[in-house]
Structure formats: C-alpha cells, structure tokens
Amino acid sequence: MSLSVYNSLTRRQEAFETVEPGKVKMYYCGVTVYDYCHLGHARACIVWDVVRRYLDFRGYQVRYVQNFTDIDDKILNRARKEDSSMKAVAEKYIDAYFEDMARLNVKEADEYPRATHTMNGIQRLIHDLEHKGYAYPSEGDVYYAVRQFSDYGKLSGRKLEDLQAGASERVDVKNTEYQKKKDPFDFALWKAAKEGEPAWESPWGKGRPGWHIECSAMVRDRLGDTIDIHAGGEDLIFPHHENEIAQSEAVTGQDLSRYWMHNGMVKVNGEKMSKSLGNFITIRELLDKGVDSMALRLLVLQTQYRKPIDFSDRAIAGATNGWHTLKEGLIFGERYGKKLGWKEENTSSPISEAVERFKETVDNDFNFPGGLVILFELAKDLGREGNIIVHEGKTLTASEKLKQQWQTLVTLAGVLGLEAESVATTNEVNNTESGNNNSNVLSDADIEELIQRRKEARTAKDFAQADRIRDQLQAQGVALIDSKEGTRWHRS
Numbered sequence: 001m002s003l004s005v006y007n008s009l010t011r012r013q014e015a016f017e018t019v020e021p022g023k024v025k026m027y028y029c030g031v032t033v034y035d036y037c038h039l040g041h042a043r044a045c046i047v048w049d050v051v052r053r054y055l056d057f058r059g060y061q062v063r064y065v066q067n068f069t070d071i072d073d074k075i076l077n078r079a080r081k082e083d084s085s086m087k088a089v090a091e092k093y094i095d096a097y098f099e100d101m102a103r104l105n106v107k108e109a110d111e112y113p114r115a116t117h118t119m120n121g122i123q124r125l126i127h128d129l130e131h132k133g134y135a136y137p138s139e140g141d142v143y144y145a146v147r148q149f150s151d152y153g154k155l156s157g158r159k160l161e162d163l164q165a166g167a168s169e170r171v172d173v174k175n176t177e178y179q180k181k182k183d184p185f186d187f188a189l190w191k192a193a194k195e196g197e198p199a200w201e202s203p204w205g206k207g208r209p210g211w212h213i214e215c216s217a218m219v220r221d222r223l224g225d226t227i228d229i230h231a232g233g234e235d236l237i238f239p240h241h242e243n244e245i246a247q248s249e250a251v252t253g254q255d256l257s258r259y260w261m262h263n264g265m266v267k268v269n270g271e272k273m274s275k276s277l278g279n280f281i282t283i284r285e286l287l288d289k290g291v292d293s294m295a296l297r298l299l300v301l302q303t304q305y306r307k308p309i310d311f312s313d314r315a316i317a318g319a320t321n322g323w324h325t326l327k328e329g330l331i332f333g334e335r336y337g338k339k340l341g342w343k344e345e346n347t348s349s350p351i352s353e354a355v356e357r358f359k360e361t362v363d364n365d366f367n368f369p370g371g372l373v374i375l376f377e378l379a380k381d382l383g384r385e386g387n388i389i390v391h392e393g394k395t396l397t398a399s400e401k402l403k404q405q406w407q408t409l410v411t412l413a414g415v416l417g418l419e420a421e422s423v424a425t426t427n428e429v430n431n432t433e434s435g436n437n438n439s440n441v442l443s444d445a446d447i448e449e450l451i452q453r454r455k456e457a458r459t460a461k462d463f464a465q466a467d468r469i470r471d472q473l474q475a476q477g478v479a480l481i482d483s484k485e486g487t488r489w490h491r492s
C-alpha cells in the first residue's frame with residue numbers, strides 16, 4: 001500500500017517517489033497580498049495544509065514553503081488608493097492572512113519567503129538566464145526568450161503556434177512592453193523603474209522583478225533545484241507555472257519539481273471566485289457571520305481537491321450539518337468518558353482496521369472525501385451510543401471499544417485538521433463578536449428527541465403533527481428513513 005499522486009505534468013496518477021527517500025520538499029504559490037483572503041484562497045490553503053499533514057502522518061519529513069507575493073501592480077494600485085505604500089499594504093494583508101489561517105486551523109509553513117526578501121536570488125537567476133542565452137535586456141527591462149526553451153508548454157499542453165493564432169487578434173502593438181519584446185510571447189523577468197514606484201538596484205538599472213521569476217528564485221533559495229511537490233491553484237498552470245518551469249529548468253538543466261499538483265477553483269455561479277472579479281466573500285466575513293471554521297474545512301475536504309466547488313449558502317448549510325455529526329463524535333470522550341469509567345492514563349490505540357482503511361483510501365491521490373466517509377461512520381456510531389446513554393443510561397458497545405472508536409476518530413480527524421476544541425474557542429470569539437450562536441443547527445440529541453415526538457404523534461394517529469415534525473427536520477437538512485426496525489436518520 002503506497003501513496004499515488006495525480007501529476008498535472010504527465011496528466012497521470014503516479015506512484016509517489018521522492019528525491020530523497022522519506023523526505024518531501026513542497027512549495028505552494030501563496031497569495032498576492034493586497035486584500036483579505038477569500039474562500040478560494042481558503043480552499044487552496046486548506047487543501048495544501050491537509051496534503052502536508054497527511055504526508056506527515058504517512059511518515060514523511062515534510063519541508064513546506066509558501067511564498068507571499070509582495071511586489072505586484074495590484075499591491076501598488078491598492079497603495080495608491082489607500083494613500084499608503086506597497087510595503088505597508090503588504091504587511092497589513094500578511095498579518096490578516098495569518099489571523100484568518102489560524103482561525104481555519106491551517107498549520108504554519110516552515111518558511112514564508114517574500115519577493116522583497118529574495119532580491120539577490122532573483123537577480124542571480126536572471127543573470128544566469130541571460131548568460132545562457134534565455135534572456136535579453138531591453139530598455140531597462142529584461143525578457144525571457146520563450147522560443148529558446150524547447151520544452152515550453154509541457155505543463156499546460158499549450159503549443160506556441162496555437163498561442164500565436166489566438167494572440168494575433170489580441171496583441172496591442174502600441175503597447176510599450178510589446179515594442180520592447182523580440183517576440184510577443186516573451187515575458188518580463190525584470191521591469192525598469194517607473195516614476196514613484198518602489199525599485200531595487202540591479203545590473204540592468206533600477207527596477208523590480210516580474211511575478212514568475214519570484215517563485216523560481218524562492219524555490220531555489222529555500223528548497224534547491226529539484227523539489228518533490230509544487231502546488232497551487234489550477235488557474236496558475238498557465239502562464240505562471242509554465243514560466244516557472246521555463247526559468248528554473250533553463251538554468252539548472254533539472255526538473256523543477258517531480259510532481260505538479262493543482263487544486264480546483266471555488267466558483268460562484270460557475271465563475272472563479274476572484275478578487276479581480278469582485279464576486280468573493282472573505283474568510284473573515286463568513287466566520288464573523290457565525291459559520292463554523294470547521295464546517296468550512298469540511299466543505300473544502302468533502303470535494304476531491306482537483307474538482308471545482310460551487311459556493312452557496314446551501315453548500316455551507318450542508319457542511320455545517322456534517323460538521324455537527326463529526327463534532328458529536330469528537331466530543332464523545334469529553335462528554336461521556338468519565339461516566340464510562342475511562343481512565344486517562346489508560347489510553348488505548350486507534351483501531352488498526354479503520355486506520356488502514358483510511359490510509360488505503362487517502363493514498364489514492366489524497367482522496368479526502370473517501371477518508372471522511374470513515375470518519376463519519378465512527379462519528380455516527382458514537383453519536384448513536386451517546387443518545388442511548390442519554391435516554392437509557394447504558395451503551396450497546398463495551399466501554400473499552402467505544403474509547404478505541406473515539407480515539408480513532410480524534411486521531412484521523414486530526415490528520416485532516418478537524419478539531420472540536422479549536423472550534424469551541426472560535427465559536428466563543430464569533431459569538432461575542434456577532435451575537436450569533438448558530439442555534440439553527442440541530443444536535444443529534446435534538447434530532448432523536450424530535451423523532452421520538454413524531455413516533456408518539458403517529459401512535460396517537462396525529463399524522464398532521466407527525467408530518468410537521470418530518471418537514472421541520474427536512475428543512476434543517478435531516479432526512480428520515482422509516483423501516484420495520486424503526487426510524488433511521490441522516491444529515492443530507
């Protein structure tokens with residue numbers, strides 16, 4: 001049993017074999033810091049956080065680097081608008097990033113390089129590219145000569161000829177950058193300083209780096225010439241990652257990354273959620289409204305990481321329901337452990353069958369939705385036992401076995417960063433901030449109670465009342481299944 005990963009570069013699922021056995025070097029193209037993070041960023045950060053956690057769980061020693069793009073036209077525009085500086089804008093949104101990610105229980109990366117801190121590495125790389133004939137200076141700018149790199153297009157599958165056909169209609173020949181390039185496909189590695197913009201000294205004159213070269217330099221500086229996983233959203237495949245490959249591999253002559261992994265987009269009505277399009281909701285807005293941060297994590301993990309997620313209130317409500325079921329299981333020990341005579345020092349190990357099944361499932365290209373099914377099975381069992389304890393003061397399963405189930409659930413949920421405790425804290429903060437207590441979510445005990453009342457109504461032949469209870473449950477996302485054995489329920 002071993003891990004296999006879908007590689008965007010080969011478009012195939014491959015056995016995961018790292019450069020150095022047991023070690024993973026992983027780089028994720030992080031945010032451009034000019035605004036608060038939205039749910040698209042949340043998805044990307046949660047997915048890569050969980051990939052990293054899972055690799056760790058599978059025994060790899062992971063070195064995880066995530067950058068901040070802190071030089072960019074968008075940041076400059078924001079600075080102008082706010083009558084501030086690029087540095088101040090970047091600092092503000094980097095701080096906000098850390099606040100948001102802590103609320104989502106995203107573990108900190110090992111390093112967070114920034115473009116402004118990597119100026120030597122950036123210039124070294126441009127110099128090497130120029131030296132090897134892949135770059136040329138032009139009026140204070142430096143461009144990458146795309147046609148020099150024969151592998152150009154290998155990641156995105158785009159051929160220069162196809163691009164040419166598409167681009168010929170769109171090219172703006174009056175554009176000054178166009179006039180400075182030898183070929184319209186060439187892209188800027190270095191941009192000459194413009195009046196009033198931050199600039200750095202360089203062999204090509206004062207200026208600032210282009211976006212793509214930042215990442216090539218940061219990967220090389222922090223992780224070396226060949227890494228194991230290069231991650232980012234699928235919107236970055238072209239041109240960003242294609243250009244990173246062209247830059248890095250032209251200099252080193254080695255693969256930049258063994259595996260290229262891309263998360264699918266969060267969409268709104270079929271369109272990418274994006275700062276530029278203005279169709280976004282920020283992480284803090286959503287959490288401040290009282291949405292549980294763990295429900296948000298669940299929303300992300302319930303969809304395979306490469307598929308799109310359509311964001312809607314309904315999707316959030318579904319994930320909130322799901323989280324409630326998991327949470328009931330996660331707090332089982334806290335709630336009933338003493339009653340069941342569990343002794344803390346006598347901790348039992350997780351159920352190996354469930355752990356093995358979890359590994360086997362998730363090993364298949366990080367199948368987190370499949371892994372969650374196992375978590376839900378455990379949580380539902382525990383929830384059911386909890387109800388029996390409440391109503392009948394006993395359990396169906398031996399106490400020691402329940403303890404093992406609970407520990408398995410806590411362990412596996414932890415691998416996915418799902419923790420009931422951190423939620424309790426978050427909710428406390430949210431509730432004091434917004435006065436929202438999420439009271440519209442039914443607990444398992446509430447549901448059992450309503451089912452019991454419905455049963456009584458039916459026995460009394462009050463079918464209208466019984467139907468009302470069913471409708472009420474349905475409206476809150478709880479479906480009932482009647483059978484000879486009684487009524488079962490599940491959250492939809």
Ligand SMILES: Nc1ncnc2c1ncn2[C@@H]1O[C@H](COP(=O)(O)OP(=O)(O)OP(=O)(O)O)[C@@H](O)[C@H]1O
Binds near residue numbers: 039266
């Ligand atoms: N809607 C989305 N769904 C999933 N991932 C996203 C989404 N938007 C951005 N990302 C990912 O988040 C990371 C940081 O993105 P970045 O700061 O470049 O955002 P951006 O694309 O400039 O934002 P926007 O498009 O909203 O202006 C990248 O890996 C990117 O692919």
Ligand SMILES: [Zn+2]
Binds near residue numbers: 028029030215240
């Ligand atoms: Zn990048």
